[in-house]
Amino acid sequence: MTQHSNKHHPIRIDLVALLAAFTLFLSTIEYLIPKPVPFMRIGLANLPLMIALGILAPKEYALLALLKFLGQGLVTGTIFSYVALFSLGSTTASACTMYFLYRIGKRWVGMVGIGIAGAMASNVVQLALSRYILFGPGMWLIAPPFLTVGFVTAVLLGLFAQQFVNRSVWYKSKVAS
Amino acid sequence: MNVKRADIRLVAGLVMLPAVLLQTSVLFQFVQVCYAVSLAVYFKRRFRLLPNVLLLITVTLVNVFQPNGLHLFDIGSLPVTAGALLVGIRKALTLIGLLYLSQYMVSAKPKFPGALGRLLSMQFMYVDQIAERWASMDKRKPIQAIDTLLLSFESENILMENHDESVDTGPIILKELRCNIIHCALFWILFILGSSALADTLAVYLY
Numbered sequence A: 001m002t003q004h005s006n007k008h009h010p011i012r013i014d015l016v017a018l019l020a021a022f023t024l025f026l027s028t029i030e031y032l033i034p035k036p037v038p039f040m041r042i043g044l045a046n047l048p049l050m051i052a053l054g055i056l057a058p059k060e061y062a063l064l065a066l067l068k069f070l071g072q073g074l075v076t077g078t079i080f081s082y083v084a085l086f087s088l089g090s091t092t093a094s095a096c097t098m099y100f101l102y103r104i105g106k107r108w109v110g111m112v113g114i115g116i117a118g119a120m121a122s123n124v125v126q127l128a129l130s131r132y133i134l135f136g137p138g139m140w141l142i143a144p145p146f147l148t149v150g151f152v153t154a155v156l157l158g159l160f161a162q163q164f165v166n167r168s169v170w171y172k173s174k175v176a177s
Numbered sequence B: 001m002n003v004k005r006a007d008i009r010l011v012a013g014l015v016m017l018p019a020v021l022l023q024t025s026v027l028f029q030f031v032q033v034c035y036a037v038s039l040a041v042y043f044k045r046r047f048r049l050l051p052n053v054l055l056l057i058t059v060t061l062v063n064v065f066q067p068n069g070l071h072l073f074d075i076g077s078l079p080v081t082a083g084a085l086l087v088g089i090r091k092a093l094t095l096i097g098l099l100y101l102s103q104y105m106v107s108a109k110p111k112f113p114g115a116l117g118r119l120l121s122m123q124f125m126y127v128d129q130i131a132e133r134w135a136s137m138d139k140r141k142p143i144q145a146i147d148t149l150l151l152s153f154e155s156e157n158i159l160m161e162n163h164d165e166s167v168d169t170g171p172i173i174l175k176e177l178r179c180n181i182i183h184c185a186l187f188w189i190l191f192i193l194g195s196s197a198l199a200d201t202l203a204v205y206l207y
Helices: A011-033 A044-056 A058-076 A082-105 A113-142 A143-167 A170-176 B005-021 B026-042 B049-064 B080-104 B113-137 B142-151 B170-195 B198-206
Strands: B071-075 B078-081
Touching: A011 A058, A011 B049, A011 B071, A044 A058, A044 A082, A044 A113, A044 A143, A044 A170, A044 B113, A058 A082, A058 A170, A058 B113, A082 B080, A113 B049, A113 B080, A143 B142, A170 B142, B005 B078, B026 B080, B026 B113, B026 B170, B026 B198, B049 B078, B049 B080, B078 B080, B080 B142, B113 B142, B170 B198
Parallel strands: none
Antiparallel strands: B071 B078
């Protein structure tokens, strides 16, 4: 199923929906993993967003980010709560940061660097929202452990994404097409 | 009548949201939160006590660092004030209340209209397929497993099935409508009570 966004760039609906489903699947897996502290997130659902950097066109990538947000919001039931605001803010920030960094600096920055940039952008937006919605100025007390956990998980996820990009047959076939 | 249960719950939730958001009394907000949790749980959404308690404690503790109002006691050199505690508890209760209200709003599985709605349906169909195929895969080599999984969807078209075949009948809609009017009314009654002198009297009595 392919829809034409304009005469030159058809949106690959199948591929976007598959990757969006993959984000949802990974976020379900992450939900099942017990976490020692409430603010700890592995960010597994960002893996398809990282893989998609070399495959999707800007409109397709934006659609993927939107589907990630909507899908997660609907499945967890948080779409009409503050949590959705955090999710939308962090997804938009990380998707934009990763996409622009990939487009501008892919010669110099690998998946680890892109992952760290995306995670930091996401975390900073979440901290800023927490500052105004939940915690007030005291929020900066949570910032150091929050950013540290985000950094470590981003490095691990970036290493995994880099390995996948290097070794995946599926990825190579998509890049070639 | 082309109204669905999902639409009624969605609209009812939107009507109830401001009653929680604008609530000024912690006590009546707590009752609203319990009500929202009960609604979500009744419609088979999951409730876990520990994450909510942790959220309540974390938000309250962080807010304690901004002294405000009556000085209660000190933790080391940190003054704990009644105003800061109340602000923290209110923020946490609002967050939890909206969370479960949101769960109630999507409990009847609302559908997005148009192309985006079809795309979301397709996403959920792929999720089912991924979960099914992933279960039978060797996960000891995760990169290979994900690659095999994604390759398995190549040259395959996921058929867009229409999962929205069920039609809500008149009596079901009326019952849903009646129930939701009652829920909305109760949420707003709690809001009015929270803004009235009764809340102040109860607060003095409790504190």
